[in-house]
Amino acid sequence: MPEGAVPLELLRTPPPVERADAARNRAAVLEAASRLFAEHGVESVSMDQVAAAAGVGKGTLFRRFGDKAGLGVALLDTRERALQDAILRGPAPLGPGEAHATATGGARLAAFVTAYLDYLLEHLDLVRMSETAGRGSRYRIGAYRFWHRHVALLLGTGGRSEDPEHDAHALLAVLAAEHVAALLPELGEERIRAGALRLAARLG
Amino acid sequence: MPEGAVPLELLRTPPPVERADAARNRAAVLEAASRLFAEHGVESVSMDQVAAAAGVGKGTLFRRFGDKAGLGVALLDTRERALQDAILRGPAPLGPGEAHATATGGARLAAFVTAYLDYLLEHLDLVRMSETAGRGSRYRIGAYRFWHRHVALLLGTGGRSEDPEHDAHALLAVLAAEHVAALLPELGEERIRAGALRLAARLG
């Protein structure tokens, strides 16, 4: 399309910033959800309750966060980004570290499993909510793709895995919130941690 | 409680057999559900539709099968029992085989993974439905306990696993319907099968 044909009003760049009322509501929702979840448990708080407590309508809530899983992701956002950042840019063994002192793939993988389980066990209900709302939502959210790529890369450079893509999925399956939540009362935290680390060692 | 103290009417053994109308409705529901699921896909058939097609009320449907997962389990019952039977009493390597010609634990584990994936891929949507309805339903249904016990036993006799209970859960995590369904479009059936078999070999 020649530029001259574009109507003038379409050239005015739309404001890329969130409108002030939208920002206020966003913050109100996150704060209300955080409080209600902490107070009554993630499971027993409905989206209606969150909307009411935040003083917004249901429509606003859902347009903003998509669904319950999206609200969970938004609440986890800060913590999750911190972990991703530590992996991408932090010190070894979790991150790549200095160029002259990089950790081995095995050590990085073990560090990832440990750090991820720290994160998961600290926010188990919330992660579970964000992973189990809707068919296959766990595998679609961006975070899963990030963890998968990271693990597959580590498994690939190690060279022992015949199919790093698959084996990364297999390791992550053991770290699924639903899986860990089910095993927790039966095995306890320590056996889960030890088991996941052994699996990582065998795969890497 | 002394037997003499039991009121007479409590001694009359209640009819342990299903009433004729109940049996008729049970069959009608299973047949209607089977047909509707095959025709429109498990996902897009509601319990209302099943009840209507079977000519029974919703109450009947839910009292009989508990929830949607229970209906799925009932539909899978025959096929699932056949697999369990082959494992408990069938020929080697899937079953224990003759006393003089038993398969090794590793061979039995591989045979289980293959047979289970045959079963799973043949009924993926139905198994998925029975595993994903409600929190942790996968880990509570009897079948999961059966597979877990079997795998843990095989891993335990092999002697290489440090925690057969945990490692059995780990192997089964890779065989979860949700997991396989998510990986299928990405990796395809063959890589999933090969990956699961490699994992079994590494754990056993």
Place this chain on the structure above:
DNA sequence: CGCCGATTCGGACTATAGTCCGCTTATGAC
């Protein structure tokens, strides 16, 4: 055959996730 209690039936009811669309309001232009 006709009675009676236990069992089963079935649809109205609740709870909750998620959608839709007419109304309101913030914001940038003049």
Place this chain on the structure above:
DNA sequence: GTCATAAGCGGACTATAGTCCGAATCGGCG
């Protein structure tokens, strides 16, 4: 300050899983 427009709002609406309880039915017994 006023205006136009697009973004945002919010509550009524739908769809669906699952519950409840009065009504209907079955089947053994006299």
